[in-house]
Amino acid sequence: MGSTQIVVVGGGYAGCMAANRLARRTDRDDVSITLVNARPDFVERVRLHQRVAGTGDAATPLTDLLNPRIRVVIGAVDRIGDGELSLSGGATVPFDRLIYAAGGAPRAPEGTFAVGDPEQAGKAQQVLAGLGDGARVTVVGGGLTGIETAAEIAETRPDVSVAMISDGEVAASLYPSARRRVQRELDRLGVTCERGRYAGPGDADLVLWAVATDVSELAARSGLAVTEDGRVQVDEYLHSLSDPRIFAAGDGAAVPGQRLSCQTALPQGAHAAANLARELTGKPPRPYSMGYTGQNVSIGRRRAVIQSARRDDTPIRVWFGGRAGAAVKEVVCRMAKTVAGTGRYAWLPAPR
Ligand SMILES: Cc1cc2nc3c(=O)[nH]c(=O)nc-3n(C[C@H](O)[C@H](O)[C@H](O)COP(=O)(O)OP(=O)(O)OC[C@H]3O[C@@H](n4cnc5c(N)ncnc54)[C@H](O)[C@@H]3O)c2cc1C
Structure with missing residues (x-):
């Protein structure tokens, strides 16, 4: 196992993109990558209305989408502690650096x-x-x-x-x-x-x-600096404001001016991974910029x-x-899944 342990929390668009990009940009002898997700599948959330109507399924096994170098742990993260994740079953996963990509957690009223x-x-x-x-x-x-x-x-x-x-x-x-x-x-x-x-x-x-509109409560529960609605507060490089070892991306990150979408989750996941890879080799991170x-x-x-x-x-x-x-x-929709599975992605910068 590599000496730097990177953990990605969440296997949606942002998390899969981030993990696959890290696998492309880091050396397997120096860095180990683990992705922790609550379920064994990557769920194309953009197709969940199809799941309701029965016109198409939205799930693909994570192992089909992730670089074989990435270790997959199936479990719900209960808390992100100081260099260690606790899973709901009691297991722990250590980390040196972390990408938070736990995304959305819609809560519906009783009976809906x-x-x-x-x-x-x-x-x-x-x-x-x-x-x-x-x-x-x-x-x-x-x-x-x-x-x-x-x-x-x-x-x-x-x-x-x-x-x-x-x-x-x-x-x-x-x-x-x-x-x-x-x-x-x-x-x-x-x-x-x-x-x-x-x-x-x-x-x-x-x-x-x-x-x-709702997101996972994991970040708030773990004591990370979050907005009122529970999104991780980040700086211009997508670092958590309260813990610079952690990057955040996707629906669970409070990136100013960004609309909740896979159109923003993918570049954020890619950028967080690229910045993390840069920091591991002593290079400075780059500010995040994205145009719609x-x-x-x-x-x-x-x-x-x-x-x-x-x-x-x-x-x-x-x-x-x-x-x-x-x-x-x-x-x-197909491209969004494909790029998450390759870690390759290019996007327009924000307007000046
Ligand atoms: C029906 C529908 C249609 C949509 N259509 C579009 C569209 O056309 N275009 C568009 O851009 N966007 C669309 N969206 C929005 C888009 O799907 C989301 O913005 C996108 O999925 C966000 O990606 P993400 O990776 O941040 O989060 P998610 O896709 O929500 O992934 C988060 C992952 O983290 C995991 N997770 C959460 N908490 C934990 C925990 N405690 N421990 C372990 N794992 C955890 C979850 O299981 C999940 O796998 C649509 C959404 C819906 C519901």
């Missing part, structure tokens, strides 16, 4: 299922499969995850009625004309949209929670809207939809 949680998405699939003709499904959230979920179910199960509840405008992050296109597609699929706050299941047979290209939203399996944006994430008039959009969206 969080689309962003792999296990709850699986349970929701079972409930949906058991629903009969005329049953009612409610999707809470009018952002891109809510749209993808409502559309996927409406397309697959035309026998159930699908309603979406949103306290803001549906698809608010898109350019107005793209937003109207999304609305037309939802109308075509028979999804009804209601403006308001969720006030309980009412007569719905299945309620899906598609409001993804756009957003995309699937509307069932046959339609999508692909929205371009300025590098500051402002949507612009340039967008397209339809079947070409669906094909592009599928390529983007």
Whole structure:
């Protein structure tokens, strides 16, 4: 085993990218890399609405995605201590340096299922499969995850009625004309949209929670400096503000100006790994910088809207939809997984 022990916590987009990039950029004789993840699979969270609707699975064994040099430990980290992780079963994993990539942990109200949680998405699939003709499904959230979920179910199960509840405008992050296109597609699929706050299941047979804002409580529990919502506070190099041995990346990191997405998790994981590799060879870390290209939203399996944006994430008039959009969206999802599995990634810098 190498003399410097690096541990990556979390095997999502940020964690797999970071571990694979470290494997490419460090010497196996000097450095050992361990990735700790709560489950044995890499879950493509961007496909969890497909898991709910039964149109595609989202899981790949981590060992298929990670460089063989990386040791995989399956277990939930209970606490990050001083140079040692404690797992919930009592085992410990020592570390010299750590990349925190524990990501999102959606919490849904009682009686609803969080689309962003792999296990709850699986349970929701079972409930949906058991629903009969005329049953009612409610999707809470009018952002891109809510749209993808409502559309996927409406397309697959035309026998159930699908309603979406949103306290803001549906698809608010898109350019107005793209937003109207999304609305037309939802109308075509028979999804009804209601403006308001969720006030309980009412007569719905299945309620899906598609409001993804919560993150793992691990960082707060471990005493790292976190924001009010539990994200690790980082400096411009992605070091934890309270422990410079630790880098943070992905949904669980509070990187200013970054939207929760795999579009940001991948470059953050790559950058944290590259900076860590530099520090191990005595080189100074480099500041993190990332510019956006756009957003995309699937509307069932046959339609999508692909929205371009300025590098500051402002949507612009340039967008397209339809079947070409669906094909592009599928390529983007596949590419996100592929690059996480290679550790190779390039991205635009932030605007000046
Ligand atoms: C339905 C849906 C559609 C989406 N579509 C898009 C899209 O089109 N484009 C886009 O850019 N983004 C999209 N997103 C958001 C995107 O999926 C997330 O931003 C992204 O997954 C964040 O990656 P991550 O690596 O930070 O975290 P995650 O993917 O959440 O990975 C975190 C990993 O850490 C593990 N973990 C957590 N806590 C512990 C612990 N205590 N111990 C051990 N392991 C732990 C988890 O098991 C998980 O494997 C979508 C999300 C959803 C739910």
